[in-house]
Amino acid sequence: MILRHVTVDSSEPYELARFWSEVTGWPLGEGDEPGDDEVLVDAPAPVPGLLFIRVPEAKTVKNRLHIDWQPDERTRDEEVDRLTALGAKLFEDHRTPDGLGWVTMQDLEGNEFCVERSTLERGV
Structure with a gap:
Protein backbone atom coordinates (compact mmCIF):
# COMPACT_ATOMS: atom_id res chain seq x y z
CA MET A 1 0.00 0.00 0.00
CA GLU A 57 -18.32 22.89 8.87
CA ALA A 58 -15.61 24.90 10.62
CA LYS A 59 -12.80 23.40 12.67
CA THR A 60 -13.89 23.40 16.31
CA VAL A 61 -11.50 21.15 18.28
CA LYS A 62 -7.88 20.04 18.31
CA ASN A 63 -6.76 17.98 15.32
CA ARG A 64 -6.77 14.21 15.81
CA LEU A 65 -3.79 14.06 13.44
CA HIS A 66 -1.08 16.61 12.77
CA ILE A 67 2.17 16.86 10.83
CA ASP A 68 5.60 17.33 12.41
CA TRP A 69 7.98 19.32 10.21
CA GLN A 70 11.78 19.29 10.48
CA PRO A 71 13.51 22.20 8.73
CA ASP A 72 16.33 21.31 6.37
CA GLU A 73 17.56 24.78 5.38
CA ARG A 74 17.00 26.72 8.60
CA THR A 75 17.04 26.23 12.34
CA ARG A 76 13.80 25.49 14.15
CA ASP A 77 13.60 29.07 15.43
CA GLU A 78 14.34 30.58 12.00
CA GLU A 79 11.61 28.36 10.54
CA VAL A 80 9.11 29.45 13.21
CA ASP A 81 9.86 33.09 12.32
CA ARG A 82 9.44 32.36 8.58
CA LEU A 83 6.13 30.55 9.12
CA THR A 84 4.84 33.35 11.33
CA ALA A 85 5.63 35.83 8.54
CA LEU A 86 3.59 33.62 6.15
CA GLY A 87 0.56 33.83 8.48
CA ALA A 88 0.95 30.86 10.83
CA LYS A 89 0.32 31.41 14.54
CA LEU A 90 2.30 30.15 17.50
CA PHE A 91 -0.01 27.85 19.48
CA GLU A 92 2.16 26.13 22.10
CA ASP A 93 5.86 26.68 22.74
CA HIS A 94 7.63 23.54 23.95
CA ARG A 95 11.18 24.88 23.55
CA THR A 96 13.41 24.45 26.58
CA PRO A 97 16.33 26.58 27.83
CA ASP A 98 18.81 23.91 26.69
CA GLY A 99 17.67 24.33 23.06
CA LEU A 100 15.59 21.15 22.87
CA GLY A 101 11.84 20.95 22.25
CA TRP A 102 9.45 21.93 19.50
CA VAL A 103 6.87 24.56 18.62
CA THR A 104 3.22 23.81 17.90
CA MET A 105 1.77 26.25 15.39
CA GLN A 106 -1.54 26.73 13.59
CA ASP A 107 -2.07 27.33 9.87
CA LEU A 108 -4.50 29.89 8.43
CA GLU A 109 -7.54 27.78 9.44
CA GLY A 110 -6.28 26.76 12.88
CA ASN A 111 -4.91 23.30 11.99
CA GLU A 112 -2.07 22.41 14.36
CA PHE A 113 1.37 21.34 13.19
CA CYS A 114 4.75 21.11 14.90
CA VAL A 115 8.17 22.46 13.99
CA GLU A 116 11.02 20.38 15.40
CA ARG A 117 14.75 21.07 15.54
CA SER A 118 16.60 20.82 12.24
CA THR A 119 18.93 17.99 11.27
CA LEU A 120 21.93 20.23 12.02
CA GLU A 121 20.55 21.10 15.46
CA ARG A 122 20.08 17.41 16.16
CA GLY A 123 23.66 16.63 15.11
CA VAL A 124 22.47 14.02 12.63
Missing part, protein backbone atom coordinates in the same frame (compact mmCIF):
# COMPACT_ATOMS: atom_id res chain seq x y z
CA ILE A 2 1.21 3.54 -0.76
CA LEU A 3 0.28 6.70 1.16
CA ARG A 4 -0.87 9.00 -1.64
CA HIS A 5 -2.20 12.12 0.11
CA VAL A 6 -2.70 13.62 3.52
CA THR A 7 -6.15 15.21 3.25
CA VAL A 8 -7.19 18.30 5.19
CA ASP A 9 -10.76 19.58 5.49
CA SER A 10 -10.93 23.27 4.69
CA SER A 11 -13.33 26.16 4.28
CA GLU A 12 -11.10 27.74 1.60
CA PRO A 13 -9.04 24.97 -0.04
CA TYR A 14 -7.18 27.14 -2.54
CA GLU A 15 -6.06 29.72 0.02
CA LEU A 16 -4.96 27.06 2.50
CA ALA A 17 -3.16 25.08 -0.22
CA ARG A 18 -1.40 28.24 -1.37
CA PHE A 19 -0.18 28.82 2.21
CA TRP A 20 1.15 25.25 2.44
CA SER A 21 2.73 25.56 -1.01
CA GLU A 22 4.69 28.56 0.29
CA VAL A 23 5.60 26.68 3.48
CA THR A 24 6.90 23.59 1.68
CA GLY A 25 8.06 25.01 -1.65
CA TRP A 26 5.94 22.36 -3.41
CA PRO A 27 3.75 23.43 -6.35
CA LEU A 28 -0.03 23.48 -6.48
CA GLY A 29 -1.63 20.78 -8.57
CA GLU A 30 -1.85 21.43 -12.28
CA GLY A 31 -5.01 23.35 -13.09
CA ASP A 32 -5.92 24.09 -9.45
CA GLU A 33 -7.32 27.59 -9.05
CA PRO A 34 -9.27 29.82 -6.65
CA GLY A 35 -12.77 28.54 -5.90
CA ASP A 36 -11.92 24.86 -6.49
CA ASP A 37 -13.37 22.41 -3.97
CA GLU A 38 -10.22 20.27 -4.02
CA VAL A 39 -6.69 21.63 -4.31
CA LEU A 40 -3.48 19.60 -4.21
CA VAL A 41 -0.04 20.61 -3.01
CA ASP A 42 2.05 18.24 -5.09
CA ALA A 43 4.95 16.81 -3.07
CA PRO A 44 8.05 15.27 -4.62
CA ALA A 45 7.93 11.46 -4.81
CA PRO A 46 7.77 9.43 -2.65
CA VAL A 47 6.31 12.01 -0.21
CA PRO A 48 2.49 12.11 -0.14
CA GLY A 49 0.83 15.28 -1.40
CA LEU A 50 -1.32 17.55 0.75
CA LEU A 51 -4.92 17.56 -0.49
CA PHE A 52 -7.28 20.29 0.73
CA ILE A 53 -11.00 19.60 0.39
CA ARG A 54 -13.85 22.04 0.99
CA VAL A 55 -16.21 21.12 3.82
CA PRO A 56 -19.15 23.15 5.16
